[in-house]
Amino acid sequence: MSEEELKSRILELEEEVKRLRSNNVTPAREKIAQMSGEVVDSNPYSRLMALKRMGIVEDYEKIRTHTVAVVGVGGVGSVTAEMLTRCGIGKLILFDYDKVELANMNRLFFQPHQAGLSKVEAAAHTLQFINPDVTFETHNYNITTVDNFDHFMERIRCGSLTSGPVDIVLSCVDNYEARMAVNRACNELDQTWFESGVSENAVSGHIQYLIPGETACFDCAPPLVVASQIDERTLKREGVCAASLPTTMGIVAGMLVQNVLKYLLKFGQVSYYLGYNALVDFFPTMMMRPNPHCDDTWCRKRQAEYAERKASQPVEKKEEKEEEVVHEDNDWGISLVDETSGEEPSTGATAQVAGLAEGITLAYERPVPANDDSADTVQVDDTSLDDLMAQMKSI
């Protein structure tokens, strides 16, 4: 071939590479400036806007103004992000430092060709393709290191579409340290958030709604889990990985996003705690008040602020009901509230609380108090999760 021909071949190939690459990049549809309820096959929002006509949601379009931070883009977090994307959320901020592996293919969302890619980048790429109307921001780092934690705090405080605080933080992580980091950030920032978790034997999970000062934080009490009736001592042997199922993770992600939608779009009743036991299809609910002696100073500050707000409100009927809080004699100094005596009486399957609701147990025994010199760093304890999980009780 002449030099001319070689160069022409290169141009041709470069074009083809560009075309093939763009196939994977350009969205399959144009952006949509305004959500419409028009009932046509080409409208990706018709079945969502129908929620207005059905009297479920008053102002569905408002979802476009909301920003959600998803911490952990694994089995629960990735499906959570996909559900919010398909619902047309305004902005998603994704945090994770892991890579996609073939070993993740037993859960929904990631596909085998993404093995080796960063989870946040692979997720944002797929999600942008599914819904080009959503804004994505990704952070490929571990939030528990000191520098990253500061940046994480900053993004929660200023990451929304209007550079204000995000509307809600969703913890979809799989370890104790990351949960405590989210807890600490949200207490300090007075940021409402949701926790989620799936047991290591894959057959139970839960979500929890945390409002600083109003509900127990993760320093007030360890996370509650649904008892799995399985001896947890079998879990922690050498070379053993946690089990997981796409079903349990899909259900937990669904429960999480459903409650986020109820919170953001103001319909139905947000559950403070919703558990899931897959073996017997049991879904306990409950609510837990904060510990007045919580180790987290920001939590105690938020509790004082909440008490002040309550005191300045005119006394209503619901204030009287507040007295019905069950003060349990326990090591945690926390009080449990039967949701049926709460401000919004549940008409559902809310468990009667006597101590903990039936089938709910504490995930960890009370950890050894952290040294106070750690006040400016995230409290990390490499061994605590293992130690504490080992003590998880079955009912």
Next chain:
Amino acid sequence: MSEEELKSRILELEEEVKRLRSNNVTPAREKIAQMSGEVVDSNPYSRLMALKRMGIVEDYEKIRTHTVAVVGVGGVGSVTAEMLTRCGIGKLILFDYDKVELANMNRLFFQPHQAGLSKVEAAAHTLQFINPDVTFETHNYNITTVDNFDHFMERIRCGSLTSGPVDIVLSCVDNYEARMAVNRACNELDQTWFESGVSENAVSGHIQYLIPGETACFDCAPPLVVASQIDERTLKREGVCAASLPTTMGIVAGMLVQNVLKYLLKFGQVSYYLGYNALVDFFPTMMMRPNPHCDDTWCRKRQAEYAERKASQPVEKKEEKEEEVVHEDNDWGISLVDETSGEEPSTGATAQVAGLAEGITLAYERPVPANDDSADTVQVDDTSLDDLMAQMKSI
């Protein structure tokens, strides 16, 4: 550039073109001959095989011998198929006659570039790519027409990996006619199946486990739904489409596949009926005995066979408990069973049955009996769903 460099650049680009092209077509991993529990990042089954080590499932590999028929590959059926694929099911048979539309993008699974493709073909393509170990069979037709119904029956009877009956049929359809067709086929074939459904206002759903002769069929009683506390009369106006949410559909698919896994792999307790009310996170369970006067002759035949099997079994303690069935005075001639008095007492949130369990209501009023000359055709009534749905009660 020298000729050498130009040629090297061409080779490089050709490699890239090959790589990009292969990304979209060939599976991202080789088939795996035998499931292994080895804990390495490259093993897509490690987290599933861990269910054995955790004492949840005795023989996880057995999943590869099972065949599941999924009827309807929409919001629930597509996620159901993906979950089973990721769990490593042996074979999936998919039935649907619909095309993917952008209006489906508010649920999980399908992506915008698939708009216009047949749902079964688009689904099988994606699923084969996710897990090349699964065998797929697709049927792009409406099962309720006479010819297709015969073929559908034949595939249920002979579609398994060993050309025998499938292990379970999952109804994930969105209309009354298709549900009745699945019911009729399963009664005649003595085929155990699951029904699933999501309400038109998107905030409730259910699954139901049907064993011909042992539990009520769809001709014994109309499908049970979870009361949504929404006036259903708003739903059926002109130009109005049903609302749907990826959350509700993901949760219903998760509840369905979780119970299928419990059924196939023999762990936990399969729920006869599990409902979901998203507004208050309420999940009722119950069980319903068949109607001795059921219009479906095959149902009555299966009831007689079941009674005979029971009678020939040695009398055990559980036989006595059978007497505790609550015989309700109702138009349906059906009896409701409190699951806590059933053979496997539930330790969970099973509702106390008094009539129907709290929050559960019948989806339809009793339809007008069909003409008997329809014995060899599927009973289709175009107007019945609308008429009957309009009468759905709120609690």
